Amino acid sequence: xxxxxxxxxxxxxxxxxxxxxxxxxxxxxxxxxxxxxxxxxxxxxxxxxxxxxxxxxxxxxxxxxxxxxxxxxxxxxxxxxxxxxxxxxxxxxxxxxxxxxxxxxxxxxxxxxxxxxxxxxxxxxxxxxxxxxxxxxxxxxxxxxxxxxxxxxxxxxxxxxxxxxxxxxxxxxxxxxxxxxxxxxxxxxxxxxxxxxxxxxxxxxxxxxxxxxxxxxxxxxxxxxxxxxxxxxxxxxxxxxxxxxxxxxxxxxxxxxxxxxxxxxxxxxxxxxxxxxxxxxxxxxxxxxxxxxxxxxxxxxxxxxxxxxxxxxxxxxxxxxxxxxxxxxxxxxxxxxxxxxxxxxxxxxxxx
Numbered sequence: 001x002x003x004x005x006x007x008x009x010x011x012x013x014x015x016x017x018x019x020x021x022x023x024x025x026x027x028x029x030x031x032x033x034x035x036x037x038x039x040x041x042x043x044x045x046x047x048x049x050x051x052x053x054x055x056x057x058x059x060x061x062x063x064x065x066x067x068x069x070x071x072x073x074x075x076x077x078x079x080x081x082x083x084x085x086x087x088x089x090x091x092x093x094x095x096x097x098x099x100x101x102x103x104x105x106x107x108x109x110x111x112x113x114x115x116x117x118x119x120x121x122x123x124x125x126x127x128x129x130x131x132x133x134x135x136x137x138x139x140x141x142x143x144x145x146x147x148x149x150x151x152x153x154x155x156x157x158x159x160x161x162x163x164x165x166x167x168x169x170x171x172x173x174x175x176x177x178x179x180x181x182x183x184x185x186x187x188x189x190x191x192x193x194x195x196x197x198x199x200x201x202x203x204x205x206x207x208x209x210x211x212x213x214x215x216x217x218x219x220x221x222x223x224x225x226x227x228x229x230x231x232x233x234x235x236x237x238x239x240x241x242x243x244x245x246x247x248x249x250x251x252x253x254x255x256x257x258x259x260x261x262x263x264x265x266x267x268x269x270x271x272x273x274x275x276x277x278x279x280x281x282x283x284x285x286x287x288x289x290x291x292x293x294x295x296x297x298x299x300x301x302x303x304x305x306x307x308x309x310x311x312x313x314x315x316x317x318x319x320x321x322x323x324x325x326x327x328x329x330x331x332x333x334x335x336x337x338x339x340x341x342x343x344x345x346x347x348x349x350x351x352x
Contacts, residue, residue, distance in 0.1 A: 017287050020280060024294035028077075031301040035073040036065060038305060040312040043069070067198075074206075075197045075261055076304045076318075077297040080268060082209045082258040084296025085216050085289055086251040087269025088276070092223050092285065093247045094158060098333060100269040101255035104161040104248065107266070108168035109139025110259045115172050115186050119179040128189065129201060129260035133208075136256025139164055144248060148241075157248075192265035192319025194304055205257040212253045213293060220286040223247060227285075265300070265319050267326025272296040274333065 037045040043061040051062040083101065090099045101107065113135025117127040146160040176183050188195070225238045226247070233240050259265065276291045300318070303325070307318040 017280065017283070021287070021291060021294065024291060024298065027298045028294050031298040031305070032073050032077065035076065035301045035305050036069045039069065039308045040315065071197050071199050071202065072194045072304065073301060074199070075194045075202050076301040078202060078206055078209050079194075079258040079262040079265060080272075080296040080298070080300030081213065081293040082254040082296075083265065083268040083300070084272035084276075084292040085213060086254040086258070088273040088285070088289055088292045089216060089223070089247050089251040089254075090269065091273055092227050093244050093251075095227070096158065097274065098270070098330070099158070100267070101251065102165065102264075102266065102269075103158060104143050104252070105139035105164040105168065106136045106252055106255045107259065107264050108165040108172070109135035109137075110256060111135070111186075111190060111264060112168040112171045112175075113138070114189050115175040115179075115182050118182040118186055119175050122181065128186075129204070132189070132260040133205075133256040135168070136252055136259065139168060140248060140252035140256075144245060188317065189263040191317045192259075192263035192322070193307070193317030194262060195315060195317065197261055201261040205260050208253055208257040212250050212257070216247075216250050216254070217286065217289055219243075219247060219250070220284065220289055223285045223289075263317075263319060265322060267322050267330065268296055268300060270333075271326055271329055272299055274329075275299075 033045065037043060041064065043064055045065070048059065048061040048065040051057065051059060052066060057063050057066050086101050086106075087099075090101060090104065091097055094103075096103075110132040113131035114128045116135075117131030121127045143157060143160045143164050146164075147157040176186075222238060222243050225233050225236055226240065226243055228236075230240050233243075255269065272292055272295050273288075276288055276295055280287060280291055300322075303321050304318045307316050307321045310316070310321075
C-alpha cells in the first residue's frame with residue numbers, strides 16, 4: 001500500500017516521504033548490524049568493535065569482524081544500492097516495469113569478460129572483477145550504438161539487449177568448452193555471492209558506485225521529465241536522446257561495478273524498484289532513487305544474512321536465494337501486467 005495515499009497537501013506528502021526514508025535508514029542500520037553480529041558463528045559485536053577501535057584485533061571475534069563480516073556487509077550494502085538504483089533508472093528510461101540490468105546485456109557482458117580474463121590470466125583471479133566491469137560497459141555501449149543507428153527507440157534498445165546478451169552468452173559457453181578450468185573459478189561468479197569478499201575486492205568498485213549514485217540523484221528531475229513521454233519531454237526542452245544515453249550509461253556503471261565483486265546477483269534491480277513504488281507511489285525520482293538505494297542495500301544484506309544462517313554451518317550463495325525469491329515475483333508481475341492490459345478481440349493462436 002502506498003504509504004501516503006491519503007495525503008491531501010504537499011506538506012503532508014513531504015513529511016510522510018521523510019518518514020518513509022527515515023524508516024528505510026533505520027532498516028539499513030539494523031540490517032548492517034545484524035549482518036556483522038550474526039552468522040554461522042555469533043560474535044560479541046560490542047566487544048569486537050571496542051577492541052578494533054582501540055587498535056587491536058587479537059580476539060577471534062575481532063578478527064572475524066574485521067576480515068570476514070565487515071567486508072561482506074560493506075559489499076552487500078554497495079551491491080544492493082547500486083543494483084536497485086540501476087534497475088530503477090532502466091525501468092524509467094525504457095518505461096518497462098519488467099526491465100532490469102540484464103535486459104541491456106550487462107550481466108552477459110560482465111560474465112563473458114570475466115571468463116575471458118580467467119582464460120587469459122589463469123593465475124591472476126584479480127583481473128576478473130576488472131573484466132566484469134569492462135564487459136558490462138562494452139555490452140551497454142554496443143547495445144546503445146546499435147539502437148542509435150536504428151533510431152534509439154525504447155523497444156529497439158530492448159531488442160538489441162536481447163541479441164547482445166545471446167551473443168555474449170554463447171561466448172561464455174565457448175570459453176567454458178575450450179578452457180574448462182575457468183568453470184571452477186567462474187561458477188561462483190555466475191551464481192553470485194559475497195563469500196570470501198575482501199576490502200581489496202570492493203575498493204575499485206566503490207569509487208565508481210558512490211559518484212554514480214550521486215549523479216543519478218542529480219539527474220532525478222530529467223528522469224521525471226523523460227517519464228512523461230518523448231513528445232512531452234521534447235516540448236519541455238529536454239534532449240531526450242542524450243538524457244537517455246547518460247541514464248543508461250549510469251545504470252551500466254552501477255550494475256557493472258556491483259557485479260565486479262558480487263557476481264551475477266539477479267532480480268535485485270527488478271524486485272526493489274517495484275517494492276519502492278508500492279510503498280511510495282509513482283512519485284518523483286528525487287525520492288524514489290534514494291529510497292531504492294536504501295531498500296536495495298538493506299534487502300541484499302538481509303538476504304546474505306539468511307543465506308548464512310538458514311543452513312548453518314553450511315552456506316548457500318545469496319544469488320540462489322535471490323533467484324528463489326525473484327523468480328516467482330517476476331512471474332507474478334507478468335500475470336499482473338497481462339491482466340491490466342485491455343482485452344483485445346480474440347484471433348488465432350498467436351494473435352496478440
